[in-house]
Every structure is written in C-alpha cells, then in structure tokens.
Amino acid sequence: QKEVEQNSGPLSVPEGAIASLNCTYSDRGSQSFFWYRQYSGKSPELIMFIYSNGDKEDGRFTAQLNKASQYVSLLIRDSQPSDSATYLCAVGGNEKLTFGTGTRLTIIP
C-alpha cells in the first residue's frame, strides 16, 4: 500500500463547476497535510495546508481533512481554465514530505 494515494485522473471539469480532488494516507499519526499545484514543466506550488479535522477555506479553495478516515480532499469552486494542472497531495513529516502521484485536472471552457 502506498503511503499517500490519489486518483491519477485525468479529471475533466467544466468551467465554473466544482472540482473535487481526493487523497488518502496510510500513517494514522500524520499531522500535517498539503496540496500543491504543478503546472506542466514547472515546480510544485503550495496552495493549501490543513492540520485539523474539518474544512479550511481560502478563496475558491477548500481543504477538508478527516483523520478518522485518513482522508484529505481539495475542492476548487468556480473552476477556471487556469486551474488546469496536476494537483499533488502531500503529508508532512519532520524531515520530508510524502507525496501522492498527483491528479491531473483539466478545466473545459
């Protein structure tokens, strides 16, 4: 079992709709969770982080964490073509981030 798992996609969402990205992790003791966006040919960019159970909102982005289910999600509201990218879920430890393989998201105009 991989430490961090994501559906690789591709996920296609119409412009203006909600994109929902999911991630599960295996280490029940994990405390910090991150979502990175990576455009093709570019480096990962942190867009959201969450430490506590529940929802955390920042603009059009909402991160959701359920530690009992070992599940993290990212919702993107009012999806825009500029949101088309690969989204990486990561779990933070003291010395490393453990990444999922990423979900490729395409927003269809």
Place this chain on the structure above:
Amino acid sequence: KAGVTQTPRYLIKTRGQQVTLSCSPISGHRSVSWYQQTPGQGLQFLFEYFSETQRNKGNFPGRFSGRQFSNSRSEMNVSTLELGDSALYLCASRFGGGWTEAFFGQGTRLTVV
C-alpha cells in the same frame, strides 16, 4: 528575495556516467531537500540536509548521494547513471521547521541515454 535556484536546468548524460546537480536555497534557509519526480512514481524523497548534516534519506541506492556546504548550498550526485534515473530532480528550501514556508526550485531535467 531570490528564489531557489537549481543548476543546470537541463542535462543529457550517457549511461554509466556520473552527474552533479546544484541547489542554492533562499537566503537564510538552512534546510534543503531533494526529490526525484517521474511520471510513474511521482515525487519521491531522496534526502534532506540541514546545517551541513544529512537528516533523513529515502529509499534510493547508494549511487545517489548529496552534501551541503556551509552557505547552505547543496549538491546531489548520481554515479553510474542508469536509464531509469531520467527524471526531474527538484530541491526544496525551508528555514528549518514546518513545510508551509518551503519553496521548490524549478528543477533539473536529467535525461540518460
């Protein structure tokens, strides 16, 4: 404030050769982590250096090594290159603690032929 700088950006090497990649972190950052990104495996942790000491190492063969200098710049070396080493190598720089203030460099694209 300058970002994380990785050099070179692109590299083509032949099987059996060795290669050295460089990462200059953001000024004041003492931690440098290295990751290998491939289409099939995603980002995989190689190692982390903090104040010239390796703090953690991922599950990579001994052909992969690294070091950090007193100015926090880090290098990674891959010896006896294999075709499977073709990847994007990314480094991440942070001051020392959490990951919310970590920044990635643009990466070095290594192609082994």
